[in-house]
Amino acid sequence: MIKFTLDGKEFEVTKGTTILEVARGAGIKIPTLCYHEEMSPYGSCRLCLVEVIKRGWPSIQPACLYPAQEGIEVMTDSERVRKNRKILLELYLARSPDSEAIRELAREYGVRDTRFKLKETSNCILCGLCVRACEEISGRRAISFAHRGSKRAIQTPFGELAELCVGCKACAYVCPTRAIEIEEAD
Amino acid sequence: MTPLRRIAQATEIMKPEDITTMQKLSIDDLEKITQKVRKRTLLSEGAGRAKVTVHMGTCGIAAGAGKVLTALEDAFKKNDVKGVILTTSGCAGMCCREPMITVELKGEAPVHYVGLSEENALQIFAEHVLEGKLVEEFALGVGHERFLGESVRVGAAAARSEEAEDVPDLLDVGFFGHQTLVALKNRGMIDPEEIDEYIARGGYRALAKALTQMTPEDIVNQVTISGLRGRGGGGFPTGRKWASAAKATGRPKYIICNADEGDPGAYMDRSIIESDPHSVIEGMLLSGLGVGSIEGYVYIRAEYPLATSILRTAIRQAREYGLLGDNIFGTDFCFDLFIKQGAGAFVCGESSALRASIEGLPGEPTSKYDHATDKGLWEKPTVLNNVETFANVPIIIDKGGEWYASMGTETSKGTKVFSLVGNINNTGLIEVEMGTTLREIIYDIGGGIPNGKKFKAVQTGGPSGGCIPAEKLDMPVDFEQLKEAGSIMGSGGMIVMDEGTCVVNVAKYFIEFCNDESCGKCISCRDGSAALLNILERICDGKGQEEDIELMKDLCGTITDASLCGLGTSLANPVLSTLMYFGDEYIAHIRDKKCPAKICKPLFQYKVITDNCKKCGLCFTNCPSDAIIWKKKEVAEIIQEKCVKCGICVEVCKFGAVE
Numbered sequence: 001m002i003k004f005t006l007d008g009k010e011f012e013v014t015k016g017t018t019i020l021e022v023a024r025g026a027g028i029k030i031p032t033l034c035y036h037e038e039m040s041p042y043g044s045c046r047l048c049l050v051e052v053i054k055r056g057w058p059s060i061q062p063a064c065l066y067p068a069q070e071g072i073e074v075m076t077d078s079e080r081v082r083k084n085r086k087i088l089l090e091l092y093l094a095r096s097p098d099s100e101a102i103r104e105l106a107r108e109y110g111v112r113d114t115r116f117k118l119k120e121t122s123n124c125i126l127c128g129l130c131v132r133a134c135e136e137i138s139g140r141r142a143i144s145f146a147h148r149g150s151k152r153a154i155q156t157p158f159g160e161l162a163e164l165c166v167g168c169k170a171c172a173y174v175c176p177t178r179a180i181e182i183e184e185a186d
Numbered sequence: 187m188t189p190l191r192r193i194a195q196a197t198e199i200m201k202p203e204d205i206t207t208m209q210k211l212s213i214d215d216l217e218k219i220t221q222k223v224r225k226r227t228l229l230s231e232g233a234g235r236a237k238v239t240v241h242m243g244t245c246g247i248a249a250g251a252g253k254v255l256t257a258l259e260d261a262f263k264k265n266d267v268k269g270v271i272l273t274t275s276g277c278a279g280m281c282c283r284e285p286m287i288t289v290e291l292k293g294e295a296p297v298h299y300v301g302l303s304e305e306n307a308l309q310i311f312a313e314h315v316l317e318g319k320l321v322e323e324f325a326l327g328v329g330h331e332r333f334l335g336e337s338v339r340v341g342a343a344a345a346r347s348e349e350a351e352d353v354p355d356l357l358d359v360g361f362f363g364h365q366t367l368v369a370l371k372n373r374g375m376i377d378p379e380e381i382d383e384y385i386a387r388g389g390y391r392a393l394a395k396a397l398t399q400m401t402p403e404d405i406v407n408q409v410t411i412s413g414l415r416g417r418g419g420g421g422f423p424t425g426r427k428w429a430s431a432a433k434a435t436g437r438p439k440y441i442i443c444n445a446d447e448g449d450p451g452a453y454m455d456r457s458i459i460e461s462d463p464h465s466v467i468e469g470m471l472l473s474g475l476g477v478g479s480i481e482g483y484v485y486i487r488a489e490y491p492l493a494t495s496i497l498r499t500a501i502r503q504a505r506e507y508g509l510l511g512d513n514i515f516g517t518d519f520c521f522d523l524f525i526k527q528g529a530g531a532f533v534c535g536e537s538s539a540l541r542a543s544i545e546g547l548p549g550e551p552t553s554k555y556d557h558a559t560d561k562g563l564w565e566k567p568t569v570l571n572n573v574e575t576f577a578n579v580p581i582i583i584d585k586g587g588e589w590y591a592s593m594g595t596e597t598s599k600g601t602k603v604f605s606l607v608g609n610i611n612n613t614g615l616i617e618v619e620m621g622t623t624l625r626e627i628i629y630d631i632g633g634g635i636p637n638g639k640k641f642k643a644v645q646t647g648g649p650s651g652g653c654i655p656a657e658k659l660d661m662p663v664d665f666e667q668l669k670e671a672g673s674i675m676g677s678g679g680m681i682v683m684d685e686g687t688c689v690v691n692v693a694k695y696f697i698e699f700c701n702d703e704s705c706g707k708c709i710s711c712r713d714g715s716a717a718l719l720n721i722l723e724r725i726c727d728g729k730g731q732e733e734d735i736e737l738m739k740d741l742c743g744t745i746t747d748a749s750l751c752g753l754g755t756s757l758a759n760p761v762l763s764t765l766m767y768f769g770d771e772y773i774a775h776i777r778d779k780k781c782p783a784k785i786c787k788p789l790f791q792y793k794v795i796t797d798n799c800k801k802c803g804l805c806f807t808n809c810p811s812d813a814i815i816w817k818k819k820e821v822a823e824i825i826q827e828k829c830v831k832c833g834i835c836v837e838v839c840k841f842g843a844v845e
Contacts, residue, residue, distance in 0.1 A: 043553055044707045045709060049747070049748055062750075066553075066555065067555055069555075084744045087743070088709060088748060091713045116717035116720070117717065118716050119716065126706065126709075145550075148703070149701055150712060150716045152705075152712060
């Protein structure tokens, strides 16, 4: 068993339990976009970041991936966490200005407008939940990430109609920003 | 079948028949090979009366060394010369003065010629090689570089021909005189595609010593004592890394050499592999012996075709001698090495992305909360070190950790290889003792800034590093000092900038690079760098606002805090360091809408100074965009709407009438 503090309270958990799992169990709210409890954590949305003090050294870590460790002190709502979260939400607003889900989340954390500008906007936040749903839930691999940097996108192999796709719609179901539309073919 | 042969067969890298035909070397054979090679290559041992070495690194070839070599080969054939050796080696260091050749006559010190055309090389062949007369015009220096801390001067008249008197000793040539070669100890001296030449210069002796006189713990201990720190940029103590991997219980263990060098302006690893590949292989073998691994990988970027081919040859030759494979030197130590080529992603130099790439997964960093020395490649204990780190190991084992630790500063021992590029006279690959000042590197070795311009800043550590200004020139270079100055050691790229460089533009360049090379996983790195680039572009376009500075600082903070891997957490450094040292230049762009270095085109105009104009029309004839109106006997005038701000009018005007 591992003992550590989370927002000032002592917790004792089994090895391998993540900070996010402990926090959710204890009713502590940590925002996430790329996390789904039925799928493996990925750590791309960065919204779940928490401040961890380990052996006196503070650092920022993603709660969905960071495993509880003996003697660490975790803060889910420190000033540093709040500041970073706000900037991230501003980036999300710049990326997906038309997404109701993003606007609502931003409002919840006190962000009404963004100071940043991106050349291209999209409702897809590249959280990768659809890719993981396709692989882990449906057992297919019809979509994956393609390209890198700002050109990164979710694609079927070579951008063509994916033969592996069985039309289960799991990808659209898990998408947090409703960026996937399903078209019925004839 | 041994595990090693199974691996070899499964990966089809070695064919089974290659393995059975191996002629295994014993330790005594090293001495025999050495004697044989010395007789063949050393003039003092009767190899011939003269030796010509053409330096054929990628830099040399790009400058035309291939043509020089062909011209010399033809001349050799035509003249049917006897007793003269024509050979090649890797880069000799002074990339700005390539093609270079070295000519040595029996009983005389070697003469280093630089900046040669085919005709120059033929002249040197005719006068120096055939007639024994040194060609002063192209000679840079006579003698040897400083190897392993020892300087050998060519003092005695016997070692110098009469004509050589006006040519300085190589140690008195600034570029070479301030260097100390350790990792680059064989540069320019051996043919990288001849394992025998490496052996003849003491190669594989450290491995022989380790196998016969040392325990694995001794090897790790010596590396620990040497104080060697990771040369890829992190600066983690190599000995400590090896000790944890040695202690790890998982099997098998892996040794990986990171040769995915991608920083703009950095080419240390490429040069080491191109000039001395066996030093890296021997370093990896020693690491394998020290931590108990039988398998290694060299992850090399595909954009290094020459280095990859040289490394492939080196691995093949080492296998043929049984220096890689089963029962090395007849002992029960087995180790083999495989090449994995990168596919062009900068981020694959990051340890977790590199491991993913070797495993066949997309090169994307992952969060690892276990040490790679416990769970690395395929979740097995892994030692990942950089090319230069491994290249330092054989000499450490050979001469002992304390010898290595006697060089350098309190916290950073030994030497460091840097690639010196940018606005500097002597572009090239250098190796200096840790603690050498930036001034010594830039002025004594680099020969200062070209065209009489002033030094402005030096970017160390590539895109993750920072800009260091002139007031820090006397700072001794080591891991801690660079960090304190807001930069990092990185893998060793040094980009020198003169007063004509706009730091905002430089920061923009690096952010653009990182935005392009970000894997795109974390929003903070992917969209954060895009947003940062957007602000910088705005400032360079003269549309910056006062609050942009605070905005950039906020954004940089989050990019650094919230990103997963080293690329993301350090990509803001060029912006933060230029804001720290050159904040007024940002202000000039934003408040005064001026680019002090006159680089950001929207922020300045060219004007004709009427009083200076001699009405010659040179500017008019040379303007590529028809932006100048001029008639005979009339003062020229620039139409701003048409001007592309190329600056040609300023260059051609003989009277300083355009500003």
